[in-house]
Amino acid sequence: MGFHGHVPSHDIKTLIAIYKVGAVVLFQRNIRSASQLLTLTESLQEIAASSGHQQRLFIAIDQENGLVTRIKHPIAAQLPGPMALGATGDALNAFKVASATAEVLKSFGINMNYAPIADINSEPKNPVIGVRSPSNDPETVGRFVSAQVKGLREGGIVPCVKHFPGHGDTAVDSHYGLPVISKTKAQLEACELIPFRRAVVGGVESVMTAHVSLPGIGESKLPASLNPDAIKILREEMKYDGLIISDCLEMDGVRATYGTEKSAVLALKSGTDCVMICHTISAQVGAIEQVIQAIKEGDLSQEAIEASVQRVKKIKAKYLAESLDSNSTRDEIERTKSRQSALASEIYAKSTTLVRSVPGVLPISRGIAEKIVFVSPGKSPLGGGAVESGEEKTREPYTPSTYIDILKAHDQSIIDVRYYDSISLPIESKKSIEEAEIVIFASRNASLSSYQKEFGLSLGKKLGKKLIVIATCDPYDFLEETEAIQNYITIYEPTLPAFKSAVDVIFGVTQALGTLPVGSRGPFYDIRQLTGEENDINHIWNLWEEVLPSWRIERGRMENILGRGGKHFIHEKGFCLSYYNDGKGRIACVGVLESDQGKGIGTALVRRAYQECRSMAHQDGFDALESFEINSSFPRFWPGVPLSLPLKVKDFFLHRGEVQLR
Numbered sequence: 001m002g003f004h005g006h007v008p009s010h011d012i013k014t015l016i017a018i019y020k021v022g023a024v025v026l027f028q029r030n031i032r033s034a035s036q037l038l039t040l041t042e043s044l045q046e047i048a049a050s051s052g053h054q055q056r057l058f059i060a061i062d063q064e065n066g067l068v069t070r071i072k073h074p075i076a077a078q079l080p081g082p083m084a085l086g087a088t089g090d091a092l093n094a095f096k097v098a099s100a101t102a103e104v105l106k107s108f109g110i111n112m113n114y115a116p117i118a119d120i121n122s123e124p125k126n127p128v129i130g131v132r133s134p135s136n137d138p139e140t141v142g143r144f145v146s147a148q149v150k151g152l153r154e155g156g157i158v159p160c161v162k163h164f165p166g167h168g169d170t171a172v173d174s175h176y177g178l179p180v181i182s183k184t185k186a187q188l189e190a191c192e193l194i195p196f197r198r199a200v201v202g203g204v205e206s207v208m209t210a211h212v213s214l215p216g217i218g219e220s221k222l223p224a225s226l227n228p229d230a231i232k233i234l235r236e237e238m239k240y241d242g243l244i245i246s247d248c249l250e251m252d253g254v255r256a257t258y259g260t261e262k263s264a265v266l267a268l269k270s271g272t273d274c275v276m277i278c279h280t281i282s283a284q285v286g287a288i289e290q291v292i293q294a295i296k297e298g299d300l301s302q303e304a305i306e307a308s309v310q311r312v313k314k315i316k317a318k319y320l321a322e323s324l325d326s327n328s329t330r331d332e333i334e335r336t337k338s339r340q341s342a343l344a345s346e347i348y349a350k351s352t353t354l355v356r357s358v359p360g361v362l363p364i365s366r367g368i369a370e371k372i373v374f375v376s377p378g379k380s381p382l383g384g385g386a387v388e389s390g391e392e393k394t395r396e397p398y399t400p401s402t403y404i405d406i407l408k409a410h411d412q413s414i415i416d417v418r419y420y421d422s423i424s425l426p427i428e429s430k431k432s433i434e435e436a437e438i439v440i441f442a443s444r445n446a447s448l449s450s451y452q453k454e455f456g457l458s459l460g461k462k463l464g465k466k467l468i469v470i471a472t473c474d475p476y477d478f479l480e481e482t483e484a485i486q487n488y489i490t491i492y493e494p495t496l497p498a499f500k501s502a503v504d505v506i507f508g509v510t511q512a513l514g515t516l517p518v519g520s521r522g523p524f525y526d527i528r529q530l531t532g533e534e535n536d537i538n539h540i541w542n543l544w545e546e547v548l549p550s551w552r553i554e555r556g557r558m559e560n561i562l563g564r565g566g567k568h569f570i571h572e573k574g575f576c577l578s579y580y581n582d583g584k585g586r587i588a589c590v591g592v593l594e595s596d597q598g599k600g601i602g603t604a605l606v607r608r609a610y611q612e613c614r615s616m617a618h619q620d621g622f623d624a625l626e627s628f629e630i631n632s633s634f635p636r637f638w639p640g641v642p643l644s645l646p647l648k649v650k651d652f653f654l655h656r657g658e659v660q661l662r
Contacts, residue, residue, distance in 0.1 A: 001015050001021050001023070001024060001025070001276075001277055001278070001284050002024070002025045002026070002027060002248075002276075002277070002278030002279055003015075003024070003030070004029060004030075004279075005029075005030065006030060006031070006032045006036055006040065007039075007040060007043065008040065008043050008044055008047060011281040011284075012024065012044070012047075013047055014281075014285075015281075015284060015285075016044070016047050016048050016051055016053075016057070017047060017050075017051040019285065019288050020051070020053070021288075022048075022053065022055070022057055022058060022312065022316075023057060023058035023059075023060060023112075023274060023312075024044055024057055024058070024059050024060070025060045025061065025062075025114070025276060025278055026040075026041075026059065026060070026061045026070065026110065027061075027062075027070060027278070028070045028072070031070065031071060031072075031075065033075065034075050034108070034333060037071070037075070037108045037109075038107075038108050038109060041059050041108060041109030041110060042109060044057055044059060045057055045059075045109070055313065055316040055317070055320060056111075056316065056320040057320075058111060058112045058158070058312075058316070058320070059109060059110050059111055059112065060110070060111075060112035060113065060114055060158075060160075061105065061110050061112075061113060061114065062113075062114045062115065063101055063104070063105060063110075063113050063115060064081060064082065064114075064115045064116070064117060064132060065078075065079040065080060065081045065082075065097060065101060065115075066079075066080055066081010066082060066083070066084055066131065066132070066492070066493040066495065066498075067081050067130075067131055067132055067473070067493050067494070067495075068081070068132060069081075069495075071104060071105075071108065073496075074337075076104045076337060076340070077100075077104075077337045077338075077340035077341040077343075077344055078341075078344060078495050078496065078497050079097050079100060079101060079340065079343075079344050080093075080097055080344060080347045080348055080351060080493070080497075080498070081131060081132065081492065081493045081495075082094075082116065082117050082131065082132055082133055082134045082144065083121070083130075083131035083132070083133060083134055083135070083475075083492040083493070083517060083518075084131075084347070084348065084351040084491070084492040084493055084498060084514075085097060085134055085144055085347070085351065086133075086134030086135040086140060086141075086144055086492075086517035087350075087351040087352075087353050087490075087492055087514035087515060087516065087517045088347060088350040088351050088513075088514060088515075089514075089515050089517075090350070091143045091144050091146070091147040092147065093347050093350065094116075094134070094144045094147040094148045094151070095147040095148070095150055095151040096151070096343060096347070097148070097151070097343070097344075097347065098116070098147065098148040098149075098150070098151025098152045098155070099151040099152075099154065099155050100340045100343060101113065101115075101151070101152065101155070101157070102151060102152050102154070102155020102156060102157040103155055103336065103340075104336075104340070105155075105157050106155060106156050106157060107333070107336070110157070111156075111157060111158060111319055111320055112157065112158040112160065112206075112319075113152055113157050113158070113159060113160065114160045114162060114208060114245075115148065115152070115159065115160065115162070116144070116145050116148035116149065116152075116159065116161060117129070117132045117133055117134075117145075117161075117162060117163075118141060118142075118145045118161040118162065118163075118164070118166075118195040118196055118199060119132070119133045119141075119162070119163055119166055119167045119192075120133060120135070120136060120137070120138050120141050120166060120191060120192060120194075120195065121133040121134075121135060121136045121518055122136055122191065122192075124447065124474075124476045124518070125447065125448060128167065128395070129167055130395065130445075130473070130474055131473055131474065131475075131492045131493055134517060135517040135518060136517070136518045136519070137517075138190075138191050138192075138194035138195060139194065139603060140517065141194070141195045142194050142195040142197075142198040142199075143198075145161060145195045145198065145199055146198055146199060146202050149161065149199060149202060149204050150202075153205070156319065157319075158205050158206060158315060158319050159204055159205060159206070160204075160205070160206040160207065160208050160243075160245060161195070161196065161199045161204050161206075161207050161208070162207070162208035162209075162210070162247070163208055163209065163210030163212075163247060164196055164207050164208065164209050164210060164224065164230070164234065164244075165188060165192050165193055165196065165210065165212075165214065165217075165224055165230055165233060166181070166188065166191070166192025166193065166196075166210070166212075167210045167212055180212070180213040180214075180215065181212055181213070181214050181216075182215060182216065183214070183216050184216045185216055185217050186611065186614070187216070188214070188216070188217065189610075189611070189614065190607060190611065193233070196234075196238070197238060200234070200238045200239075200240045200242075203242075204242060205242050205243060205315055205319075206242055206243035206244070206245055206315070207234060207240065207242065207243070207244050207245070208244075208245045208246070208247055209224055209225040209230065209231070209244060209245070209246050209247060209267075209272065210223070210224050210225060210247060211223045211224070211225050211247055211251055211253030211254050212224050212253070214227070214230060217229050217230060217233070218230075222258075222266065222270075223253060223254055225246045225247055225249075225254065225263075225267055225270075225272070226246075226254065226258065226263060226266040226267050226270055227270055228269070228270045228271060230270070231244065231270045231271035231272065232271070232623075234271075235271055236623060236624075237623060237624035241311070242311065242315075243273050243274065243311050243312065243315055244271065244272045244273050244274070245272070245273065245274045245275075245276060246263075246267045246272050246274070246275045246276055247276060248276045248277065248278045248279075249263045249264055249267070249275055249276065249277050249283075249287070250277055250278055250279050250280060250283060260277060260280075260283040260286070260287055261283060261286040261287045261289075261290045262290065263275075263287075264277070264287035264288075264290060264291055265287075265290050265291055265294045265299070265300060268291060268294075268300055268304070268305070268308075269294075269299070269300060271304070272308075273308035273311050273312065274308070274312070275287065341497075344497055345497060345500075345501070348491075348497050348498050348500075348501040349501050349504070349510050349513060350513045350514060351491070351492060351498075351501070351513075351514040352489065352490075352491055352498070352501040352502050352504075352505055352510075352512045352513065352514050353475075353489065353490045353491075353512055353514035353515060353516050354488075354489055354505065354512035354514075355475075355479065355488040355489065355490055355516060356482065356486065356487070356488050357486070357487045357488070358465040358486045358487060361465055361466075361468070361486075361487055362468070362487065362505070362506060362508075363505065363506060363507055363508030364438060364506055364507055364508070365508070370437040370438055371413075371415075371435060371436050371437045371438075372407075372411060372413070372414045372415070372436065372437070372438045372439075372440065373414070373415045373417055373432050373433050373436040373438075373439050373440070374403070374404055374407050374414055374415065374416050374417065374439075374440045374442070375417045375418075375419065375433065375439060375440070375441045375442070375459070376398075376399045376403055376404075376416075376417075376418060376419075376441075376442040377397055377398045377399055377418070377419060377420070377421075377442070377443070377444060377449075377452055378398055378401070378418040378419065378420045379396075379398040380398070380420050380421050380422075380423075395445050395448060396444065396445070397421070397444055397445050397446075397448070397449040397452060398444060399442050399444050399472055399494055400494060400496065400499075401418070402496065403442060403496075403499055404416040406496065406499055406500050406503050407440070407503055410503065410507045411507075415432045415436075417429045417432060417433065419455060421449075421451045422451070433459070433463075434462075436463075436466065437466065438466055438468065439459060439463055439466060439467050439468070440468045440470065440506065441456055441459055441467055441468065441469045441470070442469075442470050442472050442499075443456055443469060443470070443471050443472065443477045443478070444471075444472045444473045444474070444477075444494055445473050445474045445477070446471070446474070446477035446478065447474055447476040447477050448474070452477075453477070453478075456469060456477070456478060456485065457478075457481060457484045457485070460478075460481070460484035460485045460486070461484055464486065465486050465487065467485065467486070467487065468487040468489070468506060469485050469487065469488050469489070470489045470490075470491060470499070470502045471488070471489070471490045471491070472491055472493070472494040472498070472499060472502075473492065473493060473494050475490040475492060475516060475517075475518055475519075476518070479519065489502050489505060489506070489512065490514075490516065525571055525600065525601055525604040526571065526572075527569050527570075527571050527604050527605055527608045528569065528570060528571075529567065529568070529569055529570075529612075530562065530568035530569065530570055532562070532563070536570060537555075537558065537559050537562060538555075539570060539575075540558065540562070540568070540570060540575045541553070541555050541558045543573075543574065543575050543591055543593065544558065544575070544591060546593060547574075547591035547592065547593060547594070548589075548591060550644070561577075562577070565579065566578060566579040566580070566588075567579070567580060567609065567612045567613070567616075569605055569608050569609055569612075571592075571601055571604070571605060573592060573593045573596040573601055574590070574591055574592035574593065574596070574601045574602060574605055575589075575590070575591050575605070576589070576590045576591075576602075576605035576606065576608070576609050577589045577590075577632075578609035578612070578613065579632070579633075580612075580613045580616045580617070582620070583617050583620065583622045583625060583626040583627075584625065584626050584627050584628075584629070585609070585610065585613030585614070585617070585625050585627070585628040585629070586628075586629055586630075586631055586632060586633075587606065587609055587628075587629070587630050587631075588631070588632035589632070590602055590605055590606060592605075597648070597649075597652075598648075602652055610625075610628055613625055613628060630653055641653050
């Protein structure tokens with residue numbers, strides 16, 4: 001449950017003491033200062049203890065970093081968010097930031113983080129995920145999610161991956177409506193479910209469900225958060241026995257159709273362990289009472305409730321056994337913040353991406369009398385919608401007014417021009433832009449904001465190479481407008497440290513080191529199944545000889561092995577030997593020519609083998625593959641991945657799940 005205020009309200013005291021609520025979620029509305037936040041969490045735990053709770057409260061928060069940061073500067077250092085991390089290309093950075101996040105949360109008495117985001121940014125116009133996802137590539141998202149889970153866990157914070165089974169391919173915000181993802185189960189398996197499967201294999205402690213409708217996974221029209229067919233994917237197919245938490249049931253994705261109170265019953269019936277209700281005491285108490293009534297009437301199983309309670313107790317016993325040591329001094333807090341700010345600056349520098357530029361424009365030479373104008377969108381009034389949490393929306397179309405201060409640290413003469421939706425620029429501002437030698441234009445979500453898009457393109461046509469655009473959030477803003485926007489930098493979040501990193505690139509203090517983590521998913525590879533014809537066998541044999549020269553094989557023996565069944569797949573530059581038996585899939589060997597490695601061919605081969613084994617399992621009456629492993633029963637092959645192979649080859653397999661190196 002959530003509540004309003006900087007101290008425990010009467011409502012939350014009632015929920016904890018009378019209704020025995022064991023988990024509290026905090027928002028930015030609950031945070032004023034460092035000392036206040038620490039006092040708040042201590043007070044909540046004292047209320048629980050004095051009310052007879054056997055275990056301490058889960059005190060949770062959405063500290064995703066970047067765009068969704070609840071504990072903000074100056075209380076704590078601003079840390080890079082998911083897509084900024086994805087742009088570094090190195091999952092170690094995700095681990096470092098998650099470890100730093102855990103340190104901050106623990107110091108304030110917070111023990112659970114509703115992060116990391118495991119959604120894939122499949123839909124560029126997604127109104128709620130966007131840069132909260134590391135990438136539009138499932139494998140990349142899986143790697144970065146696993147690294148963040150490890151960092152939070154090792155820091156003593158309960159991680160919670162979200163939003164299962166995936167919220168990235170939607171064009172509707174579930175705060176305000178119910179998104180529909182019209183994908184088949186096979187399509188979900190090939191994309192949305194990949195990061196969640198990896199997190200489950202890694203033993204992630206909790207998973208949050210999404211308010212999205214998935215007509216392709218069962219007959220029920222209920223959103224995934226209330227849908228037994230969706231929960232079965234976790235419980236039965238993935239064999240997940242951790243905690244399942246619903247997203248807030250006051251979001252219009254469920255509230256508008258089913259009502260918050262009824263949704264609580266439906267969520268628990270579906271197999272969810274914990275339901276979240278963040279805002280309204282009447283809905284919170286009403287939901288508890290309806291759940292109790294459903295149990296009394298036999299509509300909800302007491303045994304299922306008890307199983308959920310045991311999952312809660314197990315995680316609390318592991319993470320909440322010791323009380324908070326809150327003896328940190330102000331100097332220690334400041335040292336931690338300074339150290340984490342340095343880490344953030346280092347990673348922001350690695351993430352800032354120069355998508356394209358005209359030779360000779362960047363960097364701007366300091367000391368030359370160039371007339372520079374900075375143009376950025378200002379805030380205009382916005383309407384309401386679902387019950388509010390006091391948070392900034394993820395798709396706001398304006399940038400911070402303090403950006404100009406960062407620019408003026410390099411050149412005090414820079415002119416600041418703010419523009420607004422439906423408000424014409426003053427004549428003097430237009431004149432300044434026309435006379436400028438360089439115009440720096442900041443955009444925020446221009447791909448979803450027509451006035452920004454039109455204004456940016458008009459400036460590009462007039463100014464040409466004199467215009468430098470910084471996409472401060474959504475990298476898609478002017479990604480395709482290569483002729484109109486010739487100098488384009490992306491930073492993936494509108495935070496001040498991220499913007500400073502872009503400004504440092506513009507003025508030549510640092511170089512842009514990031515790589516665009518979205519855009520094309522890469523080329524489509526023509527993967528076909530082995531026919532058994534001589535040409536195909538010759539092709540695999542020749543590839544084997546070149547890819548694995550240390551393990552030569554006679555052509556006749558290769559033909560004999562391939563003839564013993566299995567499902568084998570070939571590409572012009574690679575091959576995959578796979579086998580299926582009684583619900584279990586195996587990959588015996590994958591090979592790709594060295595000159596073509598790292599281009600996605602191996603991944604495409606593995607995916608095709610997995611899909612084929614899955615299909616055969618369904619034909620045999622299995623709900624899903626019981627396992628999909630890298631090994632073989634043939635003595636010619638190996639039980640895992642040979643240690644003598646290069647590190648980049650071993651990394652390829654390690655990034656696709658738990659695998660033994662032999």
